[in-house]
Amino acid sequence: MTQPKMAKISRIRQLSPIWVVPIAAVLIGLWMLYNHQQQQGALLTLLTADAEGIIAGKTQIKSRSVDIGQVVSVELSRDLKQVIVKARMKPAITALLNADSQFWVVKPQVGRGGITGLNTLLSGVYIELQPGDSTQLQLQHQLLDTPPVAPADAPxxxxxxxxxxxxxxxxxxxxxxxxxxxxxxxxxxxxxxxxxxxxxxxxxxxxxxxxxxxxxxxxxxxxxxxxxxxxxxxxxxxxxxxxxxxxxxxxxxxxxxxxxxxxxxxxxxxxxxxxxxxGLYSEFVEYLVFFDESVRGLKAGAPVEYRGVRVGTVTSVPFFFSIDKPFEVSLQQGIPVLIRIEAGRLYENLTLAQLRQELEKAVGRGMHATLKTGNLLTGALYIDLDINQEPVQDVELLALQAQQFSLSQSAGYPMLPTTRSGLSNIEQKVLMALDKINNLPVEQLLVQSEQTMQSTQILMQNASSMVAQLDALVANPKMQQLPAQLQQSLQDLQLMLAGLSPGSAAYDRLNGNLQTLDQVLREVQPLLQTLNQQSNALVFEAEAATDPQPKRAKQ
Structure with a gap:
């Protein structure tokens, strides 16, 4: 039995045309994704405490009324303490999203400048962008509560x-x-x-x-x-x-x-x-003054003047710091008031040492403080400084000033003597006059006045009786005939004087008699002189008088 041979497997080196389609689809998808990403622009993140009126997919972002982006999402942060608003911006405005850019919501509101944002009643609110000058890109910003007054790059x-x-x-x-x-x-x-x-x-x-x-x-x-x-x-x-x-x-x-x-x-x-x-007068010397009269109307900040020129300011009314038993001090020594004499109000380059020295000289010459009325309508008072070179003679006043000086030293301030104002002096004199009037023996005066009135009444009655008698005398017919008789007597006297006037027989006879009498007196005058010198000349013959001889003067 024969063994089978292994088949030879060889790989195909040629690419199949079927792969062209998916590769092309992938490339087209990548291109579309890139194109979409390029057209979308940057994703902006805005942080705010409240997103009232901002709606995702609807609220626009504008700059100078031009749409440059749109809100894509509105959500809470993880800690629930703020709102995160994300918006997709257009690609061309990425350069505007820098570190100095500012964003705020435009909506209808009534402010100091009037009513703004009425155009958003129908279209809805939008976010306004105000770009800055920075070159650093920043995609996260805080959404402002109110619009900025001016751009960051405004001149x-x-x-x-x-x-x-x-x-x-x-x-x-x-x-x-x-x-x-x-x-x-x-x-x-x-x-x-x-x-x-x-x-x-x-x-x-x-x-x-x-x-x-x-x-x-x-x-x-x-x-x-x-x-x-x-x-x-x-x-x-x-x-x-x-x-x-x-x-x-x-x-x-x-x-x-x-x-x-x-x-x-x-x-x-x-x-x-x-x-x-x-606030310019930062260098000053403080003084403590005591007023034994009402300080109603004197307030902190009131002027201190010297003969009409302001030289200082009232600091505190009343001043009870560092003073023990303030109520007792107010009753016995007067109400303490702290004032300051400001160096800058006198003349430039005046040091505090020079100012203290000049003030000490002025106090030694009799400088004192007085309350005066600055405004009759409001009753506001101010302190007036003046110099009285006459020494104080009142023993009680000197003792009071010594007590005030001791109190001011214990409080750590120099003391400035005070005197009563003109109105207070007038008031004091009026009270003294009223006291004198009160001490007058009014009852005794009233009794005497009553007696005087009775005597006057009796006198008036007598005068009335006398007037009645005079009226009766004038009404008597004999008194009425008296003027006619007086007139007849005057006529007779005139006739008698006319008989004695020059040219009349009686006047010529009287004149001749007077001339004869004058001649007789002249003839009798030598006889009278002889009898005056020798009284027996009528019996014995008078000696002939010798002529007077002049005498030699004595040496």
């Missing part, structure tokens, strides 16, 4: 304002320079570590050159009224600040501009423009 400058108090600013509030809007508040945040509120401001070009190192920023409330001891101050801002408020900046009067600051420079935010001026 201008951004500065940071810091304040310890809440300024009441919000994103979108205007930034003003002398009433003209030059920028916008971008955002605000509270720093827990520093316990300060910070605001970022964007000031657009070309106004960014106005922000120099010496500018100051303050809140603009739109409309403010301030009644102080200096009077009524009304500040009216622009129409924008009247509704929303804002922040203003400018150089203080007389200040140099300084160099232009860099982007991101931090400034202090002041509550108002007046506080900027007050």
């Amino acid at each position: 201008g400058i951004r500065v940071v304002l810091s304040t310890k108090e809440s300024g009441g600013l919000a994103a979108g509030d205007p930034v003003l320079y002398r009433g003209y809007e030059v920028g916008t508040v971008e955002y605000s945040e509270f720093d827990l570590s520093l316990r300060r509120t910070q605001y970022q401001l964007y000031i657009r070009e070309p106004f960014d050159v106005l922000v120099s190192e010496n500018v100051r920023f303050w809140l603009s409330s739109g409309f403010s009224v301030d009644l102080t001891a200096e009077g009524l101050q009304v500040d009216v801002g622009s129409a924008a600040t009247l509704l929303t408020g804002g922040v203003s900046f400018d150089l203080m009067q007389g200040w140099p501009a300084g160099s232009v600051v860099a982007d991101g420079t931090e400034f202090q935010l002041f509550p108002n423009k007046q506080s900027i001026q007050d």
Whole structure:
């Protein structure tokens, strides 16, 4: 029996044409997959706390109103603390997805700038893309709650304002320079570590050159009224600040501009423009004053003036720190008030040592503090300083000042003497006058007045009786005939005088008699002289008188 031979098997080297079809199908599928991948673009991931209005497969992503992508999924994160929104972008805009790009949801809202997003009422919300300048590709971004004020690459400058108090600013509030809007508040945040509120401001070009190192920023409330001891101050801002408020900046009067600051420079935010001026006087000398009168109307921040020129500020009313038994001090020594004399208000380059020396000299010359009314409408008070070179003579006042000086030394402050204001002096004098009036013997005066009135009444009755008698006398017919008789007597006297007038016979006879009498007197005069010298000349013959001889003068 013969064994069978093994068959020779040979492989076919020729490729079967049937494999062309699957190979072609695989190649076409790979090409289609690559083409689809190229046309889809990058897959963007957005993180947000709330996905209100965002719908997968419907919500579009736009930039300048052009569709550049679409949301493909909206789901919660694994820790359930945020929402993950994934969107497929178009291939041509991959360069826009950089590290500086910003995304936010556009929807209808009412803000400080008015009503925005009304076009989304029918079409639904969409996501807006604002590209940045960075060249680094980034496919994961945080979805902003509010739209940014300006693009990151917008020409201008951004500065940071810091304040310890809440300024009441919000994103979108205007930034003003002398009433003209030059920028916008971008955002605000509270720093827990520093316990300060910070605001970022964007000031657009070309106004960014106005922000120099010496500018100051303050809140603009739109409309403010301030009644102080200096009077009524009304500040009216622009129409924008009247509704929303804002922040203003400018150089203080007389200040140099300084160099232009860099982007991101931090400034202090002041509550108002007046506080900027007050904050400049950081060097001062404090004094403690005691007032033994009412300090109602005197508040911290009130001015301290010297003959009408402001030299300081009231710091605390009342000041009870470091003082034991404050109520007892207020009753006995007066209400303590802390003031400060500021070196910058007097003249430049004045050191504190020089200021203390000058103030000590002024106190030695009699400088004292007085409360005065600064505004009659509000009753606001201020402290006025003046110099009285007359020494104090009142023993009680000197003892009171010694006690006040001891208290101020124990509190660690120098003391400034005080005097009562003019109104207080007037009030004191009025009280003293009232006391004197109260001490008058009023009852005795009333009794005497009553007696005087009775005497006056009796006198008036007597006067009335006398007047009645005079009326009766005048009414008597004989009194009425008296004028006629007087007139007849005057006529007779006139006739008699007419008989004695020059030219009449009686006047000529009287004149002749007077001339004869004169002649007789002349003839009798020698006889009278002889009898005067020798009384017996009528009996004995009188000796002839010799002529007088002149005498020689004595040597």
